Amino acid sequence: MADRNVEESAELLDRARQGDEGAFSELVRHHQHEVFTLALRLLGNYELAADAAQETFIRAWRALPRFRGDSALSTWLHRITVNTSWTLGRRAQRHRASTLDEALFMDDSSAPSPESSAEAADLGGRLRTAVSELPDPQRAVVVLKDIYGWSHAEVAKALDISVTAAKVRLHRARQKLKEKLWREME
Amino acid sequence: MARNGMTLACSVRSHRLVGNADFQDAHVASCLRCQAEAVRYRTLLRHLAELGAETVEAPPAIVALVTAGLSEGSDVPKKAAGREAAVAAAGLAAVAGAVALWRRSLSA
Structure with a gap:
């Protein structure tokens, strides 16, 4: 079953590479939720994340002829999502600064909680809020390293910063999250 | 003695535990404050990793x-x-x- 899915994905990818829009739409349908989730985690804003997901797929379509398949399609899409989210996030930040608009907070109330106990679910919910309230550069590092399991080197490369800077940001972000979560519990 | 009863030794370990929640040495092994700190970081990292398995439904359009x-x-x-x-x-x-x-x- 899994093999068949892989074969179907490879076939869709081949057709999409040759300019088949229908095949690419099928790939979008398949990957839309994971791309949107990553954008939402990075941006902490539902509408901006929707824009980022849309822009990610358009960029992917344009770059598809250059995709050599060295990494999985989802990994490649994740990298484009990070770049796109970063660009849109900075643009939105400039817009907010000029209009003094209030930042919107992440609304992922529709996200199912993986926890079975009410206490754990509560911690998960507060953690999502705490992550969304981190400053953008720290949130990006926590999302990629601690939530998605990227290496320090991959995070540094994606965000165009040094490995040391990535580690420092992660250190500060984890301290903030820990203090926020356990100070509230005490 | 540092703030909130935290010793300098605890403060140094706290910084180590941010980067590595499994960090262990003689002080951590004998200090309840540092062990509690280690548990907090391990819990934090576990819950962050669990967020990675969640998927938020994309807007239908x-x-x-x-x-x-x-x-x-x-x-x-x-x-x-x-x-x-x-x-x-x-x-x-x-x-x-x-x-x-x-x-x-x-x-x-």
């Missing part, structure tokens, strides 16, 4: 919007079509040039 965007701003088919047209134009120009040279050689 995304597929339609992307598909519409492909038709409007699609580079792939246009580039392919443009390349074919350029190759065809170059071929025609070469044939026309050859015919002109042949005619000139006939008249000479």
Whole structure:
């Protein structure tokens, strides 16, 4: 079953590479939720994340002829999502600064909680809020390293910063999250 | 003695535990405060990793919007079509040039 899915994905990818829009739409349908989730985690804003997901797929379509398949399609899409989210996030930040608009907070109330106990679910919910309230550069590092399991080197490369800077940001972000979560519990 | 009863030794370990929640040494092994700190970081990291397994449903319009965007701003088919047209134009120009040279050689 899994093999068949892989074969179907490879076939869709081949057709999409040759300019088949229908095949690419099928790939979008398949990957839309994971791309949107990553954008939402990075941006902490539902509408901006929707824009980022849309822009990610358009960029992917344009770059598809250059995709050599060295990494999985989802990994490649994740990298484009990070770049796109970063660009849109900075643009939105400039817009907010000029209009003094209030930042919107992440609304992922529709996200199912993986926890079975009410206490754990509560911690998960507060953690999502705490992550969304981190400053953008720290949130990006926590999302990629601690939530998605990227290496320090991959995070540094994606965000165009040094490995040391990535580690420092992660250190500060984890301290903030820990203090926020356990100070509230005490 | 530092703030909130935390010793300098605890403070140093706290910084180590941020980077590595499993960090252990003689002080951590005997200090309840540092052990509690280690548990907090391990819990934090476990819950963060669990967030990675969650998927938030994308807005329903995304597929339609992307598909519409492909038709409007699609580079792939246009580039392919443009390349074919350029190759065809170059071929025609070469044939026309050859015919002109042949005619000139006939008249000479």
